[in-house]
Each structure stands twice: as C-alpha cells, then as structure tokens.
Amino acid sequence: MSPLRRFLRTPEAVAGAILLAALIAMALSASLLFPGDPQAITGPALLPPFQDWSLPLGTDRLGRDVLAELFHGARTSLAVGLAAAAAALVVGAVVGTLAGFAGGLVDEVLMRITDAFQTVPSFLLALAFVSVVGPSLGVVVIAIALGTWTGPARVARAEVLSIRERDYVAGARVIGMHPLAIAFREVLPNALPPVLAMSSVIVAAAILTEAALSFLGLGDPNRVTWGGMIAEGRAVLRTAPFLSIVPGIALVLTVLGVYLAGEGIVETTAVRRGLS
Amino acid sequence: MTLLAVSNLTKRYRRGNKTIAAVDDVSFHIDPGETLALAGPSGSGKSTIARLALRLIEPDDGRIDFEGGDFLALSGAALRARRARLQMVFQDPLAAFNPRATVARVLDDPLRIHGIASRGERPRRIAALLERVGLTADLAPRAIHEISGGQRQRVAIARAIATKPSLIVLDEAVSALDVSVRGEILELLLDLQRQEKIAYLFISHDLGVIRSVAHRVILLDAGRIAENGDARTVIDAPQSAIGKALVAAAPRLNRTGP
C-alpha cells in the first residue's frame, strides 16, 4: 500500500488534512475575498453574526468585519507558526548534528547552551524577547523559535550519536570526505526523520504561543491576529461573546488540524520504515 | 621497500575502572603487493588493528609508517589527501554505504573529493570502475539497497580502488557473502592485486580463506601476536595454543564418499 493511500485510510489524518487545507485556503484567499485593510471600519459597531449577509460574522467594537479579520488572522497564524517551527527545526537540527558529530568540547558547550535555554520557560523567553526588541512579525517568529529549538536539538543529537558509529560514516572518512560534509551530507539526512516527527507538535505550539503573545498585546500591531481578536473581544465578553468565541474556535481547529495531520504523516512514514 | 610498518601499536579501553589493552604492543609490516592476514577469535584485536591502521581510531602508543612517512603525524587536509592511498572494504556492504545512496553517488564521492576526474569525465570513470569489478555500467543509477549482496561488495571494491590505493584493508570482506559469491570476490581481489600491485591487510576469522589467499598470517590472542609467518606453514602446522585451537575448530568437509 502506498503511503498516501495508507494516510487516506486513517480518519484522523484525513480530518486533520481537511482542517489544514481549509486554513491554508483561508490564508491564501484572504486578500482576494477581502481586499483592502481588514482593520478598516465597514459597518456599525458590535453587529451580531448572521444579521447582515454582507458582514456574516458581524463586526467588533470598532465596526470591523470579523470574517475579514478571521481570514487575515489565518495568514498571520500560519505564517508565524510555520516560520517559527521551521526556524526551530533548522537551528535544532544543525546544533544537534554538530554537537553529536563533533563530540568533546563542542558537544559540551552546545549542550550546556541548550540546557540554559531549556531551563527558562519558553513562553517567558518569548515574552521577554518581544518586550525588549519590540513587536514585529520577524521578532515574534524569532521569539517563539528561541524557546522551541532545544527539543529538536536533543533528538537530532541522540540520533547522530548512534549514526556516527555506523560503518558508512567510517567509510566516508576512509575516502577522505571532509568532516563537515560527513556531518551534513551523510549523517544529518538520516537523522532527520525523528526530528521532523516533532514538527506537528512544534507548529501547533508556535501557533498557540503567537496567539498568546498577541493576546497580551505583544503581537505585530499592524496585523490582524486571532490572539489579538480574542483580546479585543474580552472587553465586551458579556455583551458580545462571539467576538472571542469565533477566533477561539478557529485557533482550536487549526491546532487540532496541524496535530492530526502531522501524526498521520508520522504514522504512515513510520509504518513504511518499519516494513523496509 | 616496506609499504606499511606498524611498531609497538597499543590501544587501551577503559571498562568500568579496569583498563583493557585491546591491542598490546603489536608490530608488523606489509610489503607492496602482498597480502597479510590477521586472524584470531573475537576480541583478539584484529578489527581494532584495522581501524588503527586507517586512523579511524587513534592509538595510545606506537608508530605507523605508510609509504615512507609518519602516518600518525598527518592531520586535516594532509591526512584526507593521504587516505586516497589507503582504503577499506567492510564486512557488511549494506551498512558500509549511506542508506540513501545510489551506486553512482558512492563511486562519484572519491573521484570528486580527490580531484581524480572532472565532473564531465566522472560518469565515464564510474562506468569503467564498474566494469573493472565485473559489473555493468547500467547499474550506476540503482540504489544501493536494490542490488544483491555480491554486487554491493563489488561496488565497495570499486569504490576502494577508485583512488588507486597501494593498500586496502579488507575487514571480514567476504565473511557475509554466500559461498558461491565469495569465491568470485576472492578471485577479483587476487586479480586486482596482480594487475595493480595492491597490498591487502586481510582481516578474517576463517583460516581456510586465509590459507587460500594470504601470503603471510598473524595470529592474535587477546591483543597480542601469538604467531606469525607464512600463511600455509602456520595454518598447516600451528605452534601457538590459539593457532592449534583455531585450526581444530575449523569445520572439515570429508568428501571421500559414503
């Protein structure tokens, strides 16, 4: 059975993939369906959902279109989540590979740095970093990555430590390959699968961290974010709960989708590796 | 002229708070075009010596001279350049290659690293190497895990001879092969030795094979040399206790009929 077919046979994986596809479709179509500034005032303030079909999800305190905000917020969530996770995975894989392959002093130094990062709660780290440097999309991405690269680094190092002892690495040394070429061409690609298996959890965590930062007012002020929308709605939670509930549901579904799809991919590839 | 001279080689390992000498004051030499076999039970240090000679691990003591120079003094780029002359073939040809590699990539690496052929010329060199070891050039795009064990070991030999080495370490290189394939691989190795004057350091636990292809043999026991001399003389009439035990343990085929 091909991996794709096995993936499609797992109901959770398919549900996750559909959710994820919907999120991506929202992000991609945001500027087509809702051209112009999503933060522009388009109607009366605090219009409840399903009243006016030109504003299906109603408006917020300032009269901004909630649906447009939701679509544009999907962009931010997805961009920040993917970028932060990618940064964390790349940094983690490189650090872990160098530490595991070089061993000795390099390993000691890199792993103590990893320890230092791991002892600080990652959200606190992100919070501190954004407050010091100032909120912008790039800074938020770096702030989230700062707290999450340590996991991939540890997994990559453990994997590299076992691969390093294999004959083919000795074989690469015997033909005179440069140590860095061995580490990154021969060892790293074979150490990646378990590191990549962590990506769904990391993406989901990054999306949540971004929402939390925005909720606390530390997101990019020029962009709509779901966390920011929830924070906005908090002031009128009793009178207009939908302002918090709508982006909240979007967030839950996104994290669930990323997680389920990721698990599905990991499981299908694990089965394939188990068979070979 | 001596090709490889090893003197007083020692490698110790710490196990708990005990220190064990895996290789204990071992000296030997190999001449150009000669096959020296290392034999002994597991744990006798034969594979450790192979890895020390290749500098895959570093000795605690001793000296290695290769092609007239102090091999242990080399480091970095100088060591990597010298590695072209000293190659290795492993026991398990599947484990000896990157699991993602193709035949072509495996043979391309040494040619590229040592600047033996330009990018445009390499496919032709790879085809020539494959033909030299009795394979056909159309094997080049295949993945390593797709071809048979015997073909894989031929590719491993092709990779070893790509840089025109003067010495190849064969670490149990025929032990994992089927008997019918083993004979062909041994013939290939002898043929290469005759044509290219390659010397072999032949690590094996199989005295029958050593007797068949080696010029000289060293019998090891617990990291020390127990006996050494002409391969057939030593194996036909071993003097050391370990030599006698190894010969007595070798299975014999009595083909005189029922």
Place this chain on the structure above:
Amino acid sequence: MTALALIRNLTVTYRRDGSEVAALRSVSLDIEAGERLAIIGESGSGKSTLALAIAGLLPGSAKIGGRIDWFLSSLGAKAPPSVLPDISPSRGEIGSFAVGSSPATLVIGEGGNKGAISPLEGEMSGRTEGGLIECRSQKSASKQSHIPRLGRDIGFVFQDPSASLDPVMTIGKQIAEVARTHLGLTWSQSYARAKGLLERVRLPDPDSALRAFPHQLSGGQKQRVAIAAAIAAGPKLLIADEATSALDTIVQAEIVALIRRLVTEDGMTLLFISHDIALAAELAERIAVFRHGQLVELGMTAQIVGAPAQPYTRALLDAHIGLDTRPLLNRARLRA
C-alpha cells in the same frame, strides 16, 4: 524410524511492495523423530522461512499453502506437573506416556488462504486475518494429540542471541519463565530448573549467572543461555537457525558440540539451519539442500558430501574453502 512431522507441498509467499515473492515452493520433507537434520542453502534459499514456518513464526502477511502433519503424541506428551521431576539432567527420567499415533494436522487451504501455520494456539487469533486454519485429529478425539506449541514442543535458537534475550530481565528469570509457562512449575521450582539448565549448557558459575543480565555475558555465553531457554520446557524439536553464524570459529565449535550433546542426551530432534555445508556435515545425519525456495537434494550426510546427485550440491561443495583446499593464490600464480 517414525516421523515427527510430515511437510507436504509447503508454499510460502511474502508480499513485498505489491508484488509477491515465493520464499518456499511446494516443499515436501519428512522430519524423523530423534534425527539431526541440516537445512542448508544460500541467502534467498528459503531455509529460514522453512524454520519459521515449522515454528509457526511466520508474519501474518505471509501467504501459506500446503500442510504440516505432526506426530507429537505418539512420542509421549508432557507429563502433568505433579509427576515431573524438578531438575533432571537426563531427560529419560521425565515421565512420558504414549497415546498411540494420532497426528495433529494443520491443514491450510491450497487456494492461498491468508493465514499463518501457527502452532501457537494462543496467538492464532492475532495472526490469521480471516484465513481458514483447521486443526484436525485424524483418530478419535479421545486420544490425546496437539498442534505443537513454541517453547513447549519446539525450542528455537536464533542467530543473534542479543536480539532474542530480553536486555532488562535476568538470565535466570528468562529461562525460569519458559519452564513456568509450559510446565506449570512454581517460581522456585522454575529457578531450580533454570540453574540446572545453566549447568547443562556449561555456563561458568551458574549461581551468579542466574542473576546476571545479558549484556554482562559474551556472545558465546549468551547463545548458551538462549539454548538453555529453548530447551527449558523439554521440547521434542530444537530448531537452530544460523545459531552459530555470528560467533567466531572456536566458540562456534563449542556451541555445535553443546547442541550435539544436548540433543543426544534428551533424545530431541534437531533442525540445524546453516549456510555452511561443512559445519552442517559435522553435526547432521541428514542434509537437505535448498535453493530458490525449493528442495534440491535430500540425503544422508555421507551421500550428500561424498556423492552428491545434483550439480548445485556439487557446486556448493566445490565452493567450500577448507584447510585442505588448494589455495587460490597458487592457482592464480599458475595462470599468471
């Protein structure tokens, strides 16, 4: 000679990447009670598949056809635990009673029903994927007969003892567990039996070995422990699948001598799977040569080695490089 098992038209097919690969093709072979039978062949010959099929260890994805008839009861079933002597160095003491020849038969549809020939009754459900496996007693049901169980009726020794022993369980417990499970002994009886078995496989200092973990032993010692565990329940059939291939020559000779002694003392039947025809010839009374999933030649050892009927057997013998073979080096020199 009486038969222990009759294998008829055994065909095993593995599915790999959508295509089907036949590992065994219509193999018929009798295993005689008390004999030492060697199965030899090169990689891909199907010799290990045969061992796994006999032991009921084939993966559920394998397609199996043909039948294996077992004649275990006629050789004496296991005595109830109450009459079992706790540690008996010679198996002659172990009570046995014959119940006539009532073979337990495992019939697997020729039409390629999916399902494993699994003598492991307890594990059957997980392996059969809706396949039809029929257990049939050919005589009256009142007579005792059974499909063999791995551990109790069949002992299996694998090539790599590190992989077949549990790394976090003591040696003593691993052996005692087999005795306890299959013989219904108490833990203390099982440990006493385990100690006796460690003495029988000549492990130095059996008392401390009982409490040792596998990583504290050498490869040869681990294989001795694996053999002790395999024979702990007093099986009729011992299958050694390349059991000495990972060991060096000296240890290999010791393990072969150990297997020969244990098989003789206990009157066990031995199925010795090997790629090494010389080693097989030293141990076995009969040799079956396999190639590409088929039985090429079967005969007494002296006949197979001295006067092989098949060209392939002769080629295998010619390929053997022994201590008296003319060196390739000399042949090469002559040609040069």
